Amino acid sequence: MIPFRRSAPSMTRQLIFSITAMMALLWLLAVGLGTVVMNDELNETFDGALQDTAERLVPLIVGEFEHYGPQEALPRLQTSRASGYREYLIYQVRDSSGRLLIRSHDAPDKPFETPLKRGFWKDSKYQYFTAFDAPTGIYVQVADKFRNRDEAVREGAVALFVPLALLIPVSGIAIWLLVRRTVQPIGDLRRDIESKDGGNMEPIDATALPRELQPIALSVNLLMTRLRTALDAEREFTSNSAHELRTPIAGALAQTQMLIAELGNDANRQRAGQIETSLRRLSHLAEKLLQLSRAEAGIxxxxxxxxxxxxxxxxxxxxxxxxxxxxxxxxxxxxxxxxxxxxxxxxxxxxxxxxxxxxxxxxxxxxxxxxxxxxxxxxxxxxxxxxxxxxxxxxxxxxxxxxxxxxxxxxxxxxxxxxxxxxxxxxxxxxxxxxxxxxxxxxxxxxxxxxxx
Structure with a gap:
């Protein structure tokens, strides 16, 4: 029997690796696409919050100005910072000339470098929204740092990716168990075929095999039947030939030995001796053929x-x-x-x-x-x-x-x-x-x- 190569690639290992890698790749792609969509949605949400904040601040500030007057309203509107609190949105209130009237605690003390024009505007650090009250000429500019948005997207992406660190190995184990169970009939069929030799040519039971493997088992059984028939014929011929030859060879050898005893010391005696040697070799060969037939019979x-x-x-x-x-x-x-x-x-x-x-x-x-x-x-x-x-x-x-x-x-x-x-x-x-x-x-x-x- 020719042994199979232990270094040959394993179909089970290739299936497990391919399915796990493909599934992990699809999950990573899905999480990546989800992160992109989440980034767009968060930007829309932050922009909406930025606009709502600016437009809600306008009537509050204008109302204070109308009720108390600019001089008294400014100190009342100036915010104080709570301990340990970080402002995610900062704002400035400016008049029509661009002069800074009020700012939040974390806002810069210089006017934003953004035009006094209603709507969105951005630079390298901030996304701005400017709201305008025409009767008073007051501009409210609210800014949001891109760093805050990036942090939110990053935390959301991490929350999506972290479960994959556990999910991919667990899925790999599940795929390994499933693939091993699925390909087990292939291994059983391989072992059945591997066990076949001159002493074991029993047919393979194909009833328990999946439908895809049954034609292979049936073909192997057909081949085994033909091979068994040929080997049986060869063994029978070898055994019968050896048995049938033993008696006439023994008889011819005995006759030759008697002839040698009757002949004198001449050339005929030498030739008879050569015949005796040949018959002994033939008898030895017949004995070996008989042993070979018994060996082929699996004793x-x-x-x-x-x-x-x-x-x-x-x-x-x-x-x-x-x-x-x-x-x-x-x-x-x-x-x-x-x-x-x-x-x-x-x-x-x-x-x-x-x-x-x-x-x-x-x-x-x-x-x-x-x-x-x-x-x-x-x-x-x-x-x-x-x-x-x-x-x-x-x-x-x-x-x-x-x-x-x-x-x-x-x-x-x-x-x-x-x-x-x-x-x-x-x-x-x-x-x-x-x-x-x-x-x-x-x-x-x-x-x-x-x-x-």
Missing amino acids: GMADRQTELTGVVDMVVTDFQRSIAAPDRLILHRNAGTRLAGPYSEDAFAIVLRNLIENALVHGDPRKNPVEVFVEDGGMVRIVNGSPILTESELIAIRKRFSRGKTEAAGSGLGLSIVDRLLGQMNARLVLLSPATGRDNGFEARIHFPNLSS
């Missing part, structure tokens, strides 16, 4: 806990009895070391046989014996002497029908079978060269990550 797991150290002892003992030099194969295992797990003993035996056979066939008997180490932590190591293999050679020999640079006989299927079975057993095969603790050699390491020891 790696068992429905109960098994102790695999007994399998190690049995396989090593069988090889020591069958090889010419039993001391060429050495087993290292502490008495308390255990390999217990829900694994098929038959599958583990096939794995060990292939790895030990490779070590015996391709290892250099003159340098080091083949050593099998059973270690704590679910580790089994098979080490043999050999020249150092490059990284590319270690990768190449794992492929089916691929063989390293060797003249020894072999089918090129052993490591492929081992890889397949260990994958079903949730174990890993690691190939190392040089071997651990050596400056040469080859090491095949079986690691059961979840195996109790």
Whole structure:
């Protein structure tokens, strides 16, 4: 199975980021537009208040002038400032000549630099409104600082923006929860598809999927059905071929051995020996094909806990009895070391046989014996002497029908079978060269990550 890239962009993350960013941008735009509208409305309100104040002051001032006269009215109309109070509106009362008659406490003591003309006028600091009483020739000019207006707009804008500091993160969390819940069926479908391999080709349940994903699940199920049919046909052919070939090959090998015994020491005997060698290779290939068909059938797991150290002892003992030099194969295992797990003993035996056979066939008997180490932590190591293999050679020999640079006989299927079975057993095969603790050699390491020891 080709692993997916962990660095690939996440659709969920992109959706959450895009929706949150778009929503935040729209909110900021709405608040910005609201601030502009609020500024216009506040200016209209302030202008209206400015005009109302000026027009209401005119009759009051004119009435005082008419009742008390200018000399007595001026002291009465002059305002006093309350302690701690800031005037937001200031005013001046002027006659037709422009002379300053009365002013508010915070108003400048010089006349405003604004014409004596009824209506609005402004400079860099103030917005003015001038009211005029024609019979008396009195002008009332009320001014409002732009700073006061800017402060009101700024406070209003802050009141709009501050909630966004809390609203945007809360909305982001809500969007994250909603998007995760929405795309959860996609993740479920991905995991279902990811779990499919030669040992698991059960159809995906499409009934619980959203309508948009059901065609994908149905297409995958159709593909799985076709692939299962093809693999079943391949397995059946491989298994049947291996079974059917074993008997005639064994018969031909027996006949050849009888022929060799009857022939003298001549060229015919040598040719018969070559036939015997070829038949042995063919028998070995048939055995490997049978193992491959069993590996493809998914026999790696068992429905109960098994102790695999007994399998190690049995396989090593069988090889020591069958090889010419039993001391060429050495087993290292502490008495308390255990390999217990829900694994098929038959599958583990096939794995060990292939790895030990490779070590015996391709290892250099003159340098080091083949050593099998059973270690704590679910580790089994098979080490043999050999020249150092490059990284590319270690990768190449794992492929089916691929063989390293060797003249020894072999089918090129052993490591492929081992890889397949260990994958079903949730174990890993690691190939190392040089071997651990050596400056040469080859090491095949079986690691059961979840195996109790």
